Amino acid sequence: LTEPYLAGRSVLVTAGPTREYLDPVRFLSNRSSGKMGYALAAAAAEAGAEVTLISGPVTLEPPPGVQRVQVESAQQMCDATLTRVVGMDIFVACAAVADYRPTRQAAQKIKKGSQGLTLELERTPDTLEQIGKLADKPFMVGFAAETEHLEINGRHKLNSKGLDMIAANWIKQGRGFEVDDNALTVLWHGGKVELPMAPKIQLARGLIKLIAEHHHAKDSA
Numbered sequence: 001l002t003e004p005y006l007a008g009r010s011v012l013v014t015a016g017p018t019r020e021y022l023d024p025v026r027f028l029s030n031r032s033s034g035k036m037g038y039a040l041a042a043a044a045a046e047a048g049a050e051v052t053l054i055s056g057p058v059t060l061e062p063p064p065g066v067q068r069v070q071v072e073s074a075q076q077m078c079d080a081t082l083t084r085v086v087g088m089d090i091f092v093a094c095a096a097v098a099d100y101r102p103t104r105q106a107a108q109k110i111k112k113g114s115q116g117l118t119l120e121l122e123r124t125p126d127t128l129e130q131i132g133k134l135a136d137k138p139f140m141v142g143f144a145a146e147t148e149h150l151e152i153n154g155r156h157k158l159n160s161k162g163l164d165m166i167a168a169n170w171i172k173q174g175r176g177f178e179v180d181d182n183a184l185t186v187l188w189h190g191g192k193v194e195l196p197m198a199p200k201i202q203l204a205r206g207l208i209k210l211i212a213e214h215h216h217a218k219d220s221a
């Protein structure tokens with residue numbers, strides 16, 4: 001049984017992909033099963049926290065005791081998160097949010113012609129970055145899925161998004177996406193730890209313990 005590291009604490013987790021619609025039937029999305037985010041929500045609840053999970057479209061059931069809010073687009077994820085983050089102790093951004101969306105969303109299904117189709121895309125809001133700008137921000141944990149320079153890119157995001165901690169993982173060699181096992185390099189200012197390859201629920205428990213320790217140290221500093 002997990003110890004109640006987070007008793008009395010509130011934790012907000014984002015998980016899963018987002019969908020950015022071109023028209024009522026077509027969207028841009030990305031490879032994310034939501035497994036890591038759901039495992040983190042489950043581990044935080046096991047550790048005694050009050051957990052809210054903001055989730056993009058996935059096929060997973062919400063973990064016991066976790067309050068789930070379902071969203072589809074990056075904009076909805078950002079709005080739902082900004083509404084609920086007030087007063088939260090810890091924010092963990094595990095969602096694989098789409099970085100771009102179609103500039104225009106057609107009200108009716110786009111009819112195919114004989115020519116090709118060019119899509120114009122614009123940036124979506126970055127939820128984590130926006131929370132990082134709040135005056136009263138929670139303890140912030142981000143994720144970085146990288147195909148190269150894991151620690152350099154992870155440290156860059158740690159600094160640029162104003163995070164307390166970042167969990168970086170490789171997405172090459174069939175790792176990271178959709179699979180049940182993963183490995184994480186957890187970075188913070190002045191330190192790091194490797195969480196070796198393990199089932200996502202076990203990794204999530206390890207990460208939640210680290211988050212609790214660092215949040216506690218910051219809280220009592």
Ligand code: C5P
Pocket residue numbers: 014074093094095096097098099124125126127128129141142143144145157
């Ligand atoms: O996409 P990127 O590599 O910058 O993602 C790093 C972190 O930022 C992740 O924790 C992800 O959940 C978060 N993020 C976000 N909103 C976005 C893009 C990324 O919250 N639009």
